[in-house]
């Protein structure tokens with residue numbers, strides 16, 4: 174049995190590593206074997222297709238990445254018709270589908286539709302998107318909205334239901350507890366922080382959308398603190414991400430309370446990041462004669 178074997182709710186993870194939604198495509202499997210991942214998380218699917226935001230959409234900062242992709246995706250029909258059959262054929266690891274609606278009803282309709290499709294092991298509910306019934310404020314900032322949404326979704330599936338939390342909230346504990354009370358079987362965090370970059374020479378925004386998402390190296394301390402806070406507030410297992418580049422970063426998250434970690438922005442600069450992470454993690458556990466479960470949440 175592998176020392177780093179873990180569990181995220183109903184899913185076994187061996188290795189305890191996956192990819193962050195939207196940062197990864199199956200093209201990466203030209204560079205490493207997919208079995209270096211414990212599961213595959215899709216790019217977020219929305220009900221309608223989305224063309225995404227105007228360019229430029231990416232800007233590399235001193236410590237991390239700004240992005241304003243705007244959830245570009247083929248929509249639920251396109252996903253089910255084209256992307257899902259392709260993933261089903263290709264993947265030998267569990268598939269977690271990330272999805273997002275613009276109203277609670279739309280979220281439920283999407284889940285009902287996805288439930289009819291074979292080959293899906295679980296869902297990641299992206300609540301960082303705007304709720305058109307609440308003046309476009311993100312679902313994930315309001316614990317009541319998160320509770321009601323999770324409660325409705327949890328009635329529709331017996332599969333893994335992870336709610337992906339936004340870091341842009343005043344109390345991660347309250348939102349985490351709301352998702353737990355609503356019936357989530359795990360939590361994923363963090364989505365991107367708010368970020369912005371301005372060209373000081375011209376005064377122009379470096380990104381088409383001005384205020385956008387910040388990820389990568391610079392967000393790690395924030396992601397770590399939010400992982401720790403969420404882990405203290407709930408019993409649910411946590412899929413943690415935010416600035417994880419190396420196995421040492423991953424260990425910090427396990428000690429803070431993560432059961433599984435995801436790599437996102439790091440893949441843009443190192444296609445072997447996942448492989449190196451799993452090898453380093455296993456080496457660390459071996460050397461100290463530990464199992465991953467001995468260290469999860471054991472920060473002192």
Ligand SMILES: Cc1cc2nc3c(=O)[nH]c(=O)nc-3n(C[C@H](O)[C@H](O)[C@H](O)COP(=O)(O)O)c2cc1C
Pocket residue numbers: 193194195196216217238240242244271299337363364365386387388389390392414415416417435436437438439
């Ligand atoms: C280019 C890009 C696209 C992203 N798209 C999505 C997405 O579709 N759905 C989602 O839940 N998160 C999305 N994210 C957020 C990541 O999944 C992750 O939560 C965040 O980047 C923090 O992890 P990292 O610092 O390891 O990248 C995206 C991030 C980036 C950089």
